[in-house]
Amino acid sequence: MCLRVGLVHAVLLTPSAPAKLQWMLRLWLRQVSTELEGRNGLFLVPVSLSLEVSVGKATTIYAVNGTEILLPCTFTSCFGFQNLRFWWSYNSSDTFKILIDGIVKNEKSDPKVKLKDDDRITLEGSVKEKMNNISILLRNLEFSDTGKYTCHVKNPKENYLQHQATIFLQVVDKLEEVDNTVTLIILAVVGGVIGVLVFILLVKKFIAFIIKKTQEKKKECLVSSSGNDNTENGLPGSKAEEKAPKKV
Numbered sequence: 001m002c003l004r005v006g007l008v009h010a011v012l013l014t015p016s017a018p019a020k021l022q023w024m025l026r027l028w029l030r031q032v033s034t035e036l037e038g039r040n041g042l043f044l045v046p047v048s049l050s051l052e053v054s055v056g057k058a059t060t061i062y063a064v065n066g067t068e069i070l071l072p073c074t075f076t077s078c079f080g081f082q083n084l085r086f087w088w089s090y091n092s093s094d095t096f097k098i099l100i101d102g103i104v105k106n107e108k109s110d111p112k113v114k115l116k117d118d119d120r121i122t123l124e125g126s127v128k129e130k131m132n133n134i135s136i137l138l139r140n141l142e143f144s145d146t147g148k149y150t151c152h153v154k155n156p157k158e159n160y161l162q163h164q165a166t167i168f169l170q171v172v173d174k175l176e177e178v179d180n181t182v183t184l185i186i187l188a189v190v191g192g193v194i195g196v197l198v199f200i201l202l203v204k205k206f207i208a209f210i211i212k213k214t215q216e217k218k219k220e221c222l223v224s225s226s227g228n229d230n231t232e233n234g235l236p237g238s239k240a241e242e243k244a245p246k247k248v
Contacts, residue, residue: 055149069141070138071138089150091147102134110125121137149167
C-alpha cells in the first residue's frame with residue numbers, strides 16, 4: 001500500500017502530469033481513504049500514509065526524579081527524504097516550548113541539531129541501518145518535566161508534508177513496586193494442578209503395567225497346567241501315547 005500510494009503521490013506532485021490522470025489518481029486516493037475509514041473507524045488523509053512518525057506503543061512512560069529517560073521517536077517515508085526537518089516540543093498545562101530542532105540531510109547522514117533549548121537534552125538518533133531514529137535523552141529529571149512531548153517531522157521531498165506523535169512523561173518520586181503475590185499464587189496453584197495430573201497419569205500407567213504383567217503370568221500358568229494334565233491322562237499329544245522303540 002505504501003508503495004502504491006507513494007507512486008500516486010509522486011505523479012500528483014509532477015506538474016507535467018495530465019489533468020485527467022491526476023483526477024483519476026485523486027479519485028483512487030479518496031477511495032482508499034474511505035476504505036481505511038470503514039475498517040479502522042478513523043479518517044486518514046491518503047497522502048499522510050507516506051510519512052509516519054512513531055514514539056512506540058506506550059502512550060505514557062514513568063521516570064524517577066533525578067534520573068534520565070529516553071524519549072523514543074522514529075520516522076518512515078515511502079519517498080525517502082532530503083533536508084528533512086525534525087523537532088521536539090514540550091507542552092504542559094502552562095508551558096509550551098521547542099526543546100530541540102534539527103535536520104537530516106539524507107538517508108546517509110546522521111541527524112544534526114540546529115537549536116537546543118535545554119543542555120540536559122541530547123540527541124540519540126541515527127539513520128544507520130535504516131533506523132531513522134531521532135530519539136532524545138533527557139537527563140537530571142525534575143518534577144516540572146512532567147508533560148506531553150511531541151516529535152515532529154517535516155519532509156520537503158513530500159511537498160513539506162508534516163507528521164507527529166506524542167508521548168506523555170510522568171516524573172515521580174519513586175516507581176511503585178508491583179505486587180506479584182496474586183500472580184505467584186495463581187502460578188503455584190496451576191503448577192500444582194498440573195503436577196497432580198501428571199502424577200495421576202504416571203500411577204495409572206504403572207497400575208496398567210502391573211495388571212498386564214499379572215495377566216500374562218496367569219496365562220503362562222494355565223498353559224503349563226493344561227500340558228501337565230494331558231500328560232497324566234494319556235491324551236493325544238501326551239507322553240503316554242509315545243511308543244517304545246523296537247528291539248532288534
